[in-house]
Amino acid sequence: MSQAATAPPTPTRRAAPAAQPGTGSVATSGRTGSAVAPQQGQSNRSTPRSLRLWTLATVLACAVFALTSFATMWNGATAGAQAADDAAQLVRVQSIRANLLRADSLATNAFLVGGLESADQRSAYDAALEETTRLLADAAAAQPQDRESLAVLNQAVLRYAADMEQARANNRQGYPVGAGYLSEASAELRDAALPILAELADTNKQRADAQLAANDHPWFELVGLVSAAVLVAAMWWTARQFRRVINTGLLVASLLAVITLVAGIGVLAHNRSVSDGLSRGDLDTIATVGAMRAAANEAKVQESLRLIAHGSGQAHEEAWQQASAEVTDGMAGSGGNLRQLWQNYTESHRKVVTLDQDGKWEEAVAFATDSDPDSPNTTFTAFDDEARSTLESAADDVRAAADQLFIGPVLMLAIGVPALIAAAICAAVGLRARLREYQ
Amino acid sequence: MSSPRGRSTPIQVLGLLLVGLFLAACAPALPEPPPPPLRTTPEVSRPPVAEQNCTNGTQSYEPGKLPAPDKLPADSTMAAIKKRGRLIAGVSADTYLLGARNPATGTIEGFDIDFVRAISKAIFGKPDQYELKVITAADRIPVLQDKEVDIVVRAFTMNCERWDQVAFSSVYYEAGQKVLVRAGSGLKTLADLAGRTVCAPNGTSSITNFERQVPDAEIVAAIDHTGCLVRFQKGEVDAITGDDTVLAGLAAQDPYAEILDGEPFSSEPYGVGVNADQVDLVKFINAKLDQMRDNGEWQDSYDRWLKPALGQDTPPEAEYGR
Numbered sequence: 064m065s066q067a068a069t070a071p072p073t074p075t076r077r078a079a080p081a082a083q084p085g086t087g088s089v090a091t092s093g094r095t096g097s098a099v100a101p102q103q104g105q106s107n108r109s110t111p112r113s114l115r116l117w118t119l120a121t122v123l124a125c126a127v128f129a130l131t132s133f134a135t136m137w138n139g140a141t142a143g144a145q146a147a148d149d150a151a152q153l154v155r156v157q158s159i160r161a162n163l164l165r166a167d168s169l170a171t172n173a174f175l176v177g178g179l180e181s182a183d184q185r186s187a188y189d190a191a192l193e194e195t196t197r198l199l200a201d202a203a204a205a206q207p208q209d210r211e212s213l214a215v216l217n218q219a220v221l222r223y224a225a226d227m228e229q230a231r232a233n234n235r236q237g238y239p240v241g242a243g244y245l246s247e248a249s250a251e252l253r254d255a256a257l258p259i260l261a262e263l264a265d266t267n268k269q270r271a272d273a274q275l276a277a278n279d280h281p282w283f284e285l286v287g288l289v290s291a292a293v294l295v296a297a298m299w300w301t302a303r304q305f306r307r308v309i310n311t312g313l314l315v316a317s318l319l320a321v322i323t324l325v326a327g328i329g330v331l332a333h334n335r336s337v338s339d340g341l342s343r344g345d346l347d348t349i350a351t352v353g354a355m356r357a358a359a360n361e362a363k364v365q366e367s368l369r370l371i372a373h374g375s376g377q378a379h380e381e382a383w384q385q386a387s388a389e390v391t392d393g394m395a396g397s398g399g400n401l402r403q404l405w406q407n408y409t410e411s412h413r414k415v416v417t418l419d420q421d422g423k424w425e426e427a428v429a430f431a432t433d434s435d436p437d438s439p440n441t442t443f444t445a446f447d448d449e450a451r452s453t454l455e456s457a458a459d460d461v462r463a464a465a466d467q468l469f470i471g472p473v474l475m476l477a478i479g480v481p482a483l484i485a486a487a488i489c490a491a492v493g494l495r496a497r498l499r500e501y502q
Numbered sequence: 503m504s505s506p507r508g509r510s511t512p513i514q515v516l517g518l519l520l521v522g523l524f525l526a527a528c529a530p531a532l533p534e535p536p537p538p539p540l541r542t543t544p545e546v547s548r549p550p551v552a553e554q555n556c557t558n559g560t561q562s563y564e565p566g567k568l569p570a571p572d573k574l575p576a577d578s579t580m581a582a583i584k585k586r587g588r589l590i591a592g593v594s595a596d597t598y599l600l601g602a603r604n605p606a607t608g609t610i611e612g613f614d615i616d617f618v619r620a621i622s623k624a625i626f627g628k629p630d631q632y633e634l635k636v637i638t639a640a641d642r643i644p645v646l647q648d649k650e651v652d653i654v655v656r657a658f659t660m661n662c663e664r665w666d667q668v669a670f671s672s673v674y675y676e677a678g679q680k681v682l683v684r685a686g687s688g689l690k691t692l693a694d695l696a697g698r699t700v701c702a703p704n705g706t707s708s709i710t711n712f713e714r715q716v717p718d719a720e721i722v723a724a725i726d727h728t729g730c731l732v733r734f735q736k737g738e739v740d741a742i743t744g745d746d747t748v749l750a751g752l753a754a755q756d757p758y759a760e761i762l763d764g765e766p767f768s769s770e771p772y773g774v775g776v777n778a779d780q781v782d783l784v785k786f787i788n789a790k791l792d793q794m795r796d797n798g799e800w801q802d803s804y805d806r807w808l809k810p811a812l813g814q815d816t817p818p819e820a821e822y823g824r
Binding site for chain 1: 590
């Protein structure tokens with residue numbers, strides 16, 4: 064490796080010059096290349112020292128670049144997986160929120176029906192709560208940082224479920240205190256559970272965004288360029304100093320550094336593009352559709368509460384309008400099918416409002432609780448199912464994209480980093496060959 | 503050349519420092535999880551103490567004629583209601599025995615609702631030509647003043663201050679404030695409630711009435727009496743105070759609750775609330791109430807809803823003179 068590409072000049076033994084202050088131990092070296100014969104005196108004596116400094120500089124440049132590559136690619140490889148985990152946690156949190164509101168919506172709707180609630184609604188309520196419980200356990204296992212909040216949330220969910228059971232038990236006995244427990248459960252959900260879920264959704268979205276932005280800094284490119292520049296400068300200096308154009312070791316080191324730099328820039332550019340696409344695409348979809356689904360279920364709850372209020376539901380209608388506006392805002396610029404499905408439900412809801420306002424409360428309740436194709440229950444379920452499907456699809460896309468984020472950095476860790484270590488060795492060996500000429 | 507070992511040590515140290523630096527620099531700053539929210543208890547709101555600056559708080563207008571539904575005076579409020587096609591009444595939907603939604607049928611029923619049905623029958627000839635609006639205690643006066651409803655039949659106590667804002671029919675029931683406690687709790691008298699937690703609907707005169715009797719008790723507010731029963735059953739309060747009619751409804755829903763023996767410590771004469779300008783409607787309702795007192799309709803309703811909990815009673819005597 065230390066052999067130059069062109070025929071090396073035969074070193075000429077000279078009388079060892081007296082050591083000079085400032086030249087260090089190299090002054091004791093008596094050898095130098097004949098090609099550098101014009102370099103005499105002080106400058107001649109400093110050449111070995113300069114060689115050592117260039118050796119240190121090139122090895123250090125390669126080492127720093129290797130470390131930077133390692134750190135950047137390691138973060139890149141783990142950030143993709145972490146972002147996928149955070150996105151999955153975001154989906155869980157949004158699903159818990161939607162499931163709880165779905166359960167509340169089913170329970171309040173069932174309260175409107177005289178007599179026993181339908182077995183289907185009861186079954187759907189139980190399924191929504193069971194799904195919530197499972198998601199809570201999954202979420203706690205998946206993200207240790209969320210455990211404290213999830214534990215508080217779990218207590219709120221337990222209190223909600225207990226109050227709802229009391230509401231049902233009293234309702235079955237014909238006691239109006241059942242409605243009191245329904246209100247208590249509803250307050251528990253809105254005062255204790257939903258604020259935690261909203262915060263958890265924001266936190267996990269920020270986490271995922273932070274992971275996807277992990278490689279947005281230009282350290283790899285900057286350090287890579289500086290390292291390549293140092294290697295090229297070393298080649299230029301040796302070529303000039305020893306009148307031999309090519310030092311094989313330095314050339315190989317430079318090539319390895321440049322190839323690693325170009326490959327790394329390509330990997331990072333690809334990953335940044337995928338990350339940006341995720342942040343603005345599927346991850347954003349998960350956040351907005353999840354929030355939209357929660358707002359939609361809240362609107363459905365308010366529709367039932369409006370009728371339970373029996374002619375005095377204006378406050379609930381205002382809450383419905385607010386929740387509906389959140390759904391509509393969430394669909395801005397997207398949500399083609401969702402938009403139509405929400406429009407269908409909105410029309411069903413308007414019919415409920417019209418009947419109630421016209422003093423036909425019984426008819427409004429009958430329409431709000433049946434399962435005709437144009438009833439609020441049917442049109443809302445169509446919207447909710449579509450929203451859930453959109454969420455699941457976005458979550459799958461995030462997982463697939465996260466796999467793409469993983470491949471490039473891992474290849475760089477497997478090939479690029481060892482190549483840079485090899486570059487450091489090549490540079491050292493190449494310069495050492497020149498140094499030997501002085502010994 | 504110096505020893506490689508001697509040179510490599512600082513490089514290694516530098517390398518380790520750089521690794522740490524870069525890993526730290528490259529690792530994203532992750533947000534902390536949210537702190538759990540705190541639940542708050544509603545603050546107790548006390549209504550201003552009503553100054554009884556009159557002595558005729560329970561007096562209403564002399565009853566008018568009770569024409570047949572097809573002979574209502576053309577310009578009367580009753581005719582306007584008939585033209586609309588339904589009587590609109592503000593009621594409670596969670597005061598068991600007075601006005602509460604029957605979960606089995608989904609309809610609101612009770613002692614108060616029977617008066618709505620009676621007035622509907624007087625106007626339309628049919629007892630079910632009405633629309634109920636569920637209102638809170640605090641809504642009773644505003645919905646009448648804004649003419650959102652024609653009548654309010656919701657345990658509405660007549661007093662001088664309210665007469666300045668709305669009009670009332672003659673008294674249709676004479677209630678009184680009492681206290682509900684847990685059976686076997688050892689609480690026997692009002693004095694035993696000193697230092698105990700007692701629930702009452704927020705913003706009602708029940709709070710100020712009770713505090714006058716037991717100043718050392720701790721008042722806990724709820725949105726309504728049903729909210730109080732929820733807190734009572736959860737063990738968050740020791741007692742509930744309110745009108746005996748309301749407490750009878752609560753006791754009927756909980757076999758482990760009982761009303762303290764003794765005379766009520768306040769008088770709560772219930773009247774049907776009407777907009778202050780619609781005196782013709784008040785006189786019409788008074789005529790109907792007189793008829794109900796005389797023909798046994800009042801007694802039938804009382805016996806059905808309140809007698810099992812409150813015992814035998816007769817219609818209160820009507821007072822007129824306005």
